Structure formats: C-alpha cells, structure tokens
Amino acid sequence: MQNSILSSRRRGDLEVEALLDAGLALMVASGGRRPRVADIVAAAGSSNDAFYRCFDSKDALVEAIVERGARTVVRYVRHRVARAAADGPEAQLRAGLAAVVRQAADAELARRTRAVLANGAAPAPHAGHIGVRLVDALAALLAQPAAELGAADPLRTARTTAGAAVAALQYWLFTEEVPGAAEVEHLVGFLLAGVRAPDPRRLRR
Structure with missing residues (x-):
C-alpha cells in the first residue's frame, strides 16, 4: 500500500513538471504570451483531467x-x-x-x-x-x-x-x-x- 502511494506521488510530480516545462516552453516560444490550456496539455502529452488534477487554473500554472x-x-x-x-x-x-x-x-x-x-x-x-x-x-x-x-x-x-x-x-x-x-x-x-x-x-x- 505504501509503495502504491509513493508511486502515485511520483507520477503526480512528473505530471506537474511536464506541464510546467510545456507551459514555459510555449511562453518562451510566443515571446511571453500565456498559452492556452489545450496547447499546454498537447505539448506535455497530457490530458485536461491531468491538468486540472495538478492545477486549479491556467493562472495557477x-x-x-x-x-x-x-x-x-x-x-x-x-x-x-x-x-x-x-x-x-x-x-x-x-x-x-x-x-x-x-x-x-x-x-x-x-x-x-x-x-x-x-x-x-x-x-x-x-x-x-x-x-x-x-x-x-x-x-x-x-x-x-x-x-x-x-x-x-x-x-x-x-x-x-x-x-x-x-x-x-x-x-x-x-x-x-x-x-x-x-x-x-x-x-x-x-x-x-x-x-x-x-x-x-x-x-x-
């Protein structure tokens, strides 16, 4: 059970980092403009569900x-x-x-x-x-x-x-x-x- 919890936390951390990296890369590429959630999710190879599991909103990201x-x-x-x-x-x-x-x-x-x-x-x-x-x-x-x-x-x-x-x-x-x-x-x-x-x-x- 403990290993399952730790694995879940690691997956969550990896999801957060992937979304942060994708969001930053898109911001840099656009000269600082805020990207859309759909573009962040696509660049991270993630999903809307994963995004909103990690962040309350685009502002939070x-x-x-x-x-x-x-x-x-x-x-x-x-x-x-x-x-x-x-x-x-x-x-x-x-x-x-x-x-x-x-x-x-x-x-x-x-x-x-x-x-x-x-x-x-x-x-x-x-x-x-x-x-x-x-x-x-x-x-x-x-x-x-x-x-x-x-x-x-x-x-x-x-x-x-x-x-x-x-x-x-x-x-x-x-x-x-x-x-x-x-x-x-x-x-x-x-x-x-x-x-x-x-x-x-x-x-x-």
Whole structure:
C-alpha cells in the first residue's frame, strides 16, 4: 500500500513538471504570451483531467512557472556567492550581482527569464508580487557580505542593491540588449560604491 502511494506521488510530480516545462516552453516560444490550456496539455502529452488534477487554473500554472523561475535565479546567485566566500565580501557581492544580470547575457537564458518576468507582472493573483519576493530573497543572500563591507543597515542596503540589479536585468531583458563586460562592471562597481557609502543619517548629525 505504501509503495502504491509513493508511486502515485511520483507520477503526480512528473505530471506537474511536464506541464510546467510545456507551459514555459510555449511562453518562451510566443515571446511571453500565456498559452492556452489545450496547447499546454498537447505539448506535455497530457490530458485536461491531468491538468486540472495538478492545477486549479491556467493562472495557477503560470504562478508555479514564475515561482520556479525565481527559485532558479536565487539558487544560481546563492551558488555564485558561496563560491566566492573564500575571496571575501566584495568578491561575494560582485559574484552575486553579476549572477543576477547574467540572466540577460545568454540568449537562451534571456528568453526564458524574459518570459518568466513578463508573466510575473501579469494579472495572476499572486505572480504579480514575484519581483518583491525575488528582491527579498536576493537581499537575504547579500546582507552578510554588505555588513562585512561596513554597511550601517545591511539588510536595507542589500535590498536596495538587489532591487537595482533586478531593475537593470529587466531593462536589458525587455530592451533585448545584451550587456557586455563593461556594462556589467559599471553596474557592479556603482552598486558596490553604494554599499560602501557613509550612512546618510550619520552625515546629518
């Protein structure tokens, strides 16, 4: 009985992943437009019954795709920050910020990220807040190195820095510009200068 339950769960997980993959592929192919349920089901080799067993609606599927895309970005940034730990906090911040904007530098990655962010701003009930959650998750990764560089309010500084990096990423994605090394270095250097800037509250005293 237990094995039967586990097998059923695995099948359910595989169905969900197949539908998410199909939905994302169709969104990327159409430049970010939301596909029809019928097209998602056909691309996944699934059925309407399976779709509605996994998701309440197309909006629910889109939200899941957006959430998964954001988690992928955060995982990649976390990996790059961790790899730079031995080189100190500035290297960690540089690696993390460069990892954010790298989403626009690779053509295939840019297409996927553009489709995810385009739908994150669309009127699904919860996906519209994905930018906020993405910035907060990135800020949590950058707060410690910001503190080690002397930021007086590390979390606020990290949130501002992450927000600026995400805004630059969105600009490059939606203008379809590919940032070169000089553009990335300019952004990272500018944001690092902000992390090191004196606390304005102290300057007013």
